[in-house]
Amino acid sequence: MAGEQKFSETSVQLTEAAPQTVGSGFTAPGNIYSAILSRNEAVKDARCLKDFQELRDKYVRKKVLFEDPLFPAQDSSLFYSEKFPLKLEWKRPSDICSNPQFILGGANRTDICQGDLGDCWLLAAITCLTLNDIVLKRVVPHDQSFTENYADTYWTNPQFRLVLLEADTKEKTCTVVVALMQKDRRKERCSGAILHNIGFAIYEVPNEMKGNQQQLPKDFFIYNASTARCKSYANMREVTERFCLKPGEYVIIPSTFDPHKESEFLLRVFSENRSTSEVIDAEIEAESVMDDVKKKIKPFEEEETEEEKQFKAIFQQLAGDDMQINANELRTVLNRVVAKHKELKTEGFSLESCRSMIALMDTDGTGHLNLQEFKHLWNKIKKWKLVFTHFDTDKSSTISSFEMRNALTEAGFQLNNQLYDIICMRYANEHMEMDFDSYISCLVRLEGMFRAFRAFDKDGDGIIKLNVFEWLQLTMYA
Template sequence: MSGIAASLQRLWDHRQGVGTNSQAMKYLNQDYEVLRQRCFQTGQLFQDEYFPAQTSSLGFNELGKDSYKVRGVSWKRPRELVSEPKFIVSGANRTDICQGALGDCWLLAAIASLTLNEEVLARVVPRDQSFMDGEYVGIFHFQFWQFGEWVDVVIDDRLPVRGEELLFVHSAEGREFWSALLEKAYAKLNGCYEALSGGSTTEGFEDFTGGIAEAHELSRPHPHLFHIIQKALDRGSLMGCSIDLSGQRNLHLDRNFFLRHASAARSETFISLREVCSRFCLPPGEYLIVPSTYEPNKNGDFCVRVFSEKQADFQELEDPVESRVEKIQISEDDVDDRFRGLFGQLAGQDCEISAFELQKILNKVVTKRSDIQTDGFSIATCRNMINLLDKDGSGKLGLVEFKVLWTKIENYLNIYRSKDVDKTGTMSSVEMRTAVQEADTFNALDRDGSGTVELNMMEWLNVSML
């Protein structure tokens, strides 16, 4: 169907009420009643071809096919897990929602709030669904609001499990499966389960109601906040709350951080021992534990164990490595006559430099330098440089593009020489950290896990260019 015809059809459907809650759009053109009757006629349980019981439905990265997190995961129907599964037991409530191995607590909070409003719950979770004989054929459906219209999402009841336990959302009751099936339908609507990892509760509120979400920060409360909350409750609005636990986790722990923040406690001894143990009594708060080597500027691996009398949460803090490089802006007018003449000699008749020509030029230059020990630039490195700077897609570098490349190489060479403090021709991780703050990219090349990255000049330039 052409774009115009599709638009006209959609406009006609809207005028007929399609897309409203009473007449939801059939997601992926799957008609729940038609599919259900077909299963009764064939005597087979429904299998959803659009959201199959495969790894592709789990995720694409951390839950992708090659991830260790999906090892041992299989798909089972509720009747394979318990003897008498139920869709809803004694009404839906907040205890029906327990988080699994997915970071979708935002969605769970929205579902929990949904259970407090039976009218809205019935709109999202149709009640005409059951595991009873004569009614069950392995197919369920749920309704969500998406981009201005309600859609009816059909799923089968094959759920991801590890062993005999549901992998994701599950009910504390054990025999109840409406929340797990709702999560699966929402995952199908968003492409996969992993797509639900990370989000905002207000997103769930909007998709469950079609309403407009409003957020209030208690640190800067609205003068009539209590009245607003009362009014929202009277109108049956869904509400939730959250607290900010981020604290100071994104701090860059450079020298200035430790100069400005005094230590709350420290170990009694600072000697060269395999293990140091200390006992502290600290007021409630957020603390940063910093292990260190006995000698400065050394790399080390640490096993930090903390035993606390009260419940405490822990999170490993990765110190971000940031780059703040000014973009090189060069126009043809900025190229001086000397460089222009040199380029003409090097580029030849086509006035462009290929990867092979670039390799020849760079290797000729570096072999004349006594302070650089290198085997030269590889053709792969030269191709990478050209691909990153080739704006017109010719596969070669023109005058301005070559000038930008030459300027970058000179800058990176200066950085490499200045940060190679011990003048060994290689860079430790400490030297690398200071170097990448001036270069434009970072690539961890600690191949053997030794804590030291060894780069010759050509490897450094290749990393910088990439």
């Protein structure tokens, strides 16, 4: 039977390459035997690791790029008994081009080209490997690329659960054909659209997650290799692969090779015998939404911090006798303090953001904030600021669409893919990046809407009923 699924693919910003460790500390020995001893000393770490996957996962966790102890980036790796005749500069693939690809469209013998090194014997052996795909994958594991932390490229993309119920007749495995097609790209060619490089990976669902409706988390992709995948990412209208998988539960994750590529896709799964497939999306929830209407805000502690004293002085200066501030005054207070955080590189909060903050924290319906409400707001902003700086991995004072998803999750909000797309359209710029002001505005709106929904959801069934007045009141003052 065949199952069809339509989805909007959301690509993510690839994680920044971890800093490369410079120099291996290897000194060219004086003779062949000492070279062997030196290299054996360097390879002790590699010997204790069983296979490629374990070695790769270790370096992903350490966030350093792997350097082969048996083939260090030094001239002695090429010529150990005489002076090297050429001047070489050692580079990683990403130093040569901006979008390096490990194997594209499969490997063949014409891909191997001899250069000035004269290593024809080695290259002849490598060429033979390309003639047998099974042997090639034993020597060169196929589940790798030049994307250092490949786990981050998958876990935020759509996940499709596939359950293979019956093996093929007289077989122990199930024949499955997976076809990923990108839609409407040719129709949009007149507006500059081109075909994306698309592909997919298949992961077996672990026993503890079988039968549930939860997405595979990020850590799963760090410590588990894919069960199967398309041979390469290709800029074709459709990528199709045939697999033989044992009966069980799997997750298919489609994606583009490049970040920030969004389009409509069609994923089709064909199997000889019974199977089921469905989209697995995150359950919408907020973990730490404070209900300030029901919770009494604690007053300032007897021993105020220096920051609280500064805030209190500015607040009293602007608030006047009623000790309350409006949106303009709130903007002045916040921007004076935020300006001291040079690492944010922000121009400060907009007036619209400050209006939303007052709507969130205004517990008495005055349209103003008192000192205690203001303190509680600032504590939230400080917590959200820590999350922002943590996920601003490139220190640009912006977070990408990918980093935004992680940041919202860390802040306590679990959303589905459609909501993430809406948030990107509403709060990100044309480069799919969100600055600090937009980020805080997004969190303020999310918390306010979650809180309002829970206030109306009296019986906790996840459904509310509003009349037009309640709806307008809820949406207009937010």
